[in-house]
Amino acid sequence: MSVTAAQGFSAAGIAAGIKESGNPDLALVVNHGPRRAAAGVFTSNRVKAAPVLWSEQVLKGGAVTAVVLNSGGANACTGPKGFQDTHATAEKVAEVLEGHSAGEVAVASTGLIGILLPMDKLLPGIEQAAAALSEHGGEKAAIAIKTTDTVHKTAVAGGDGWTVGGMAKGAGMLAPGLATMLVVLTTDADVPAPQLDAALREATRTTFDRVDSDGCMSTNDTVLLLASGASGITPEQDAFAEAVRAVCDDLARQLIGDAEGASKDIRIEVINAATEDDAVEVGRSIARNNLLKCAIHGEDPNWGRVLSAIGTTQAAFEPDQLNVAINDVWVCKNGGVGEDRDLVDMRYREVRITADLAAGTESAVIWANDLTADYVHENSAYSS
Amino acid sequence: MSVTAAQGFSAAGIAAGIKESGNPDLALVVNHGPRRAAAGVFTSNRVKAAPVLWSEQVLKGGAVTAVVLNSGGANACTGPKGFQDTHATAEKVAEVLEGHSAGEVAVASTGLIGILLPMDKLLPGIEQAAAALSEHGGEKAAIAIKTTDTVHKTAVAGGDGWTVGGMAKGAGMLAPGLATMLVVLTTDADVPAPQLDAALREATRTTFDRVDSDGCMSTNDTVLLLASGASGITPEQDAFAEAVRAVCDDLARQLIGDAEGASKDIRIEVINAATEDDAVEVGRSIARNNLLKCAIHGEDPNWGRVLSAIGTTQAAFEPDQLNVAINDVWVCKNGGVGEDRDLVDMRYREVRITADLAAGTESAVIWANDLTADYVHENSAYSS
Numbered sequence: 001m002s003v004t005a006a007q008g009f010s011a012a013g014i015a016a017g018i019k020e021s022g023n024p025d026l027a028l029v030v031n032h033g034p035r036r037a038a039a040g041v042f043t044s045n046r047v048k049a050a051p052v053l054w055s056e057q058v059l060k061g062g063a064v065t066a067v068v069l070n071s072g073g074a075n076a077c078t079g080p081k082g083f084q085d086t087h088a089t090a091e092k093v094a095e096v097l098e099g100h101s102a103g104e105v106a107v108a109s110t111g112l113i114g115i116l117l118p119m120d121k122l123l124p125g126i127e128q129a130a131a132a133l134s135e136h137g138g139e140k141a142a143i144a145i146k147t148t149d150t151v152h153k154t155a156v157a158g159g160d161g162w163t164v165g166g167m168a169k170g171a172g173m174l175a176p177g178l179a180t181m182l183v184v185l186t187t188d189a190d191v192p193a194p195q196l197d198a199a200l201r202e203a204t205r206t207t208f209d210r211v212d213s214d215g216c217m218s219t220n221d222t223v224l225l226l227a228s229g230a231s232g233i234t235p236e237q238d239a240f241a242e243a244v245r246a247v248c249d250d251l252a253r254q255l256i257g258d259a260e261g262a263s264k265d266i267r268i269e270v271i272n273a274a275t276e277d278d279a280v281e282v283g284r285s286i287a288r289n290n291l292l293k294c295a296i297h298g299e300d301p302n303w304g305r306v307l308s309a310i311g312t313t314q315a316a317f318e319p320d321q322l323n324v325a326i327n328d329v330w331v332c333k334n335g336g337v338g339e340d341r342d343l344v345d346m347r348y349r350e351v352r353i354t355a356d357l358a359a360g361t362e363s364a365v366i367w368a369n370d371l372t373a374d375y376v377h378e379n380s381a382y383s384s
Numbered sequence: 385m386s387v388t389a390a391q392g393f394s395a396a397g398i399a400a401g402i403k404e405s406g407n408p409d410l411a412l413v414v415n416h417g418p419r420r421a422a423a424g425v426f427t428s429n430r431v432k433a434a435p436v437l438w439s440e441q442v443l444k445g446g447a448v449t450a451v452v453l454n455s456g457g458a459n460a461c462t463g464p465k466g467f468q469d470t471h472a473t474a475e476k477v478a479e480v481l482e483g484h485s486a487g488e489v490a491v492a493s494t495g496l497i498g499i500l501l502p503m504d505k506l507l508p509g510i511e512q513a514a515a516a517l518s519e520h521g522g523e524k525a526a527i528a529i530k531t532t533d534t535v536h537k538t539a540v541a542g543g544d545g546w547t548v549g550g551m552a553k554g555a556g557m558l559a560p561g562l563a564t565m566l567v568v569l570t571t572d573a574d575v576p577a578p579q580l581d582a583a584l585r586e587a588t589r590t591t592f593d594r595v596d597s598d599g600c601m602s603t604n605d606t607v608l609l610l611a612s613g614a615s616g617i618t619p620e621q622d623a624f625a626e627a628v629r630a631v632c633d634d635l636a637r638q639l640i641g642d643a644e645g646a647s648k649d650i651r652i653e654v655i656n657a658a659t660e661d662d663a664v665e666v667g668r669s670i671a672r673n674n675l676l677k678c679a680i681h682g683e684d685p686n687w688g689r690v691l692s693a694i695g696t697t698q699a700a701f702e703p704d705q706l707n708v709a710i711n712d713v714w715v716c717k718n719g720g721v722g723e724d725r726d727l728v729d730m731r732y733r734e735v736r737i738t739a740d741l742a743a744g745t746e747s748a749v750i751w752a753n754d755l756t757a758d759y760v761h762e763n764s765a766y767s768s
Contacts, residue, residue, distance in 0.1 A: 113692065379675050
């Protein structure tokens, strides 16, 4: 499954020795065509890692032959040498695949910021990965891009005779403008780059962009969609876009479910907003409220903290018309005390917060996590 | 000291029984004149507690005779009944002080959101507080407004023959647009309301507004400045404003030093910004980065997280010109690796982060705290 669920792709995941642990740390995904169309979405952080700067250029051409991904180092804030290393990585992939250009090789990296990659291990690793390429290699590739992920993440959707598959990594630093994550989606549908781009942008806008585990935006976020055309089928754009969205949604949900140190997945739905932007702004404000995140961790249906968070936004609402439900119990009505908070059962991992702005008909869903001592522990260890 | 350091004021702090613990929970500060000028600054949260809505109206008159403050309940999100309770509280103060109008009585509350105050305890408590009023009552008043504060907070400044004194409470939910806190400042300087207002707004803009313990903005923030004129002295406005700023700065620093669960006070100075707004935006983004806050807790000089946070802002800078120092060691130079991170000594409570945007000459300082398991614990307990 994963990136090799669709026809026309091979993949590999190997241990190149980038990680001191000896765990798999290098993945390669190759598009064997006949089409090599691609689209990409990258972090909106203005401090971008070298592989992001590189891959943004590659994607402008609309064609990608291969994607090489490493864990064990983000190659971010590494200056000109870091960019040269990314370039050398792409050149090496082009060389081992023969007959391809480095300008069609996308690169993605994840790990600690501010350290150079061990190129003496990475470059030989590319040869090793190329030798291991397999049309069943999707799972191994998904495993090789893990950092603090406890599980690897894959998803598949599609239609009659065509498939969209994907893999993702990411377990912290999940935030808007893309979670920290590397995602590669592949399809054997015969879809040109502009349509891939449209489908991918719309899909990420309402999936990865609405995952906000801890409000921290990465320097390395990358989502790529590669089309081989190997099925010979060109689906209706709507059906194709929906399949891409479904895979993104599935992977985004898996990212939240595996967020560092989290004990709760919080589904925040903002309803009856004047605009979708209002709904997203309010949802994000709730998602990022540390006091609320602590309360959810403590299974405390503390709706006052939801109202506090809503009150910091510019969205259209009247304070005395706000309603809030936690796990479907309307604990806040008309800005004041509603149903008995003791009716709220918060024992399960998923917690649903519904915020009714009573100002229109638009809505949005944002996914977040609780804030736990384990999160603090995982992220306060030296150079985690 | 505290609010009775200046001449012309009396204060009291008593236990009215609002807190189940039996700890002091009601404070009264009275201005005996001859002048009763006042200024106030309130939360910019759009969900405002009843006492904030009331006191905003009172302050429009520019005159305040008394301030009554309770801990043990925020009287926020309590609907029309909550507002009636605040009104009744002010009326009771006016009644016991005799000859005064409720329209000159400011009210402030702090505690849990979404519960009505026990008026059967609060109203008799006002009689008790009035009977206990003393020109040495400042400390007791400061103690009575504590919630999760571990210490009470007071400060004093002034000039030749005149004084500015103050008290503050606040230990969490500290954020811009005012930290959650109640602050009462008093002065015996003879200063009319418009000049009080100018001094107070300028002082809060660069002190309380730049404290960002946990990014959460309260519904109840209130800062009041009362002038009795009892010294008969009208200082130069600049000297007066500086004294007000000094007291605010001292109290703001005490708030950070007593923040819930914190083990570090983080002084974030953004230098060489194109504008002061840029410096504040960047400082706040750093202050609110949970991953960085965890790293600081772990005494990890993780400058990559500083760059990640800077990169999410709209401020003017070039990524390859950013410099970052932690405790004066320039661990990041020109957007990449700088001095040896092992040179950074982070054993002490105060940690200094300097972010050089290399884009101008403006600067700003934001104070924040680290993120700890204790913070999570304190804020995840049921209805903390």
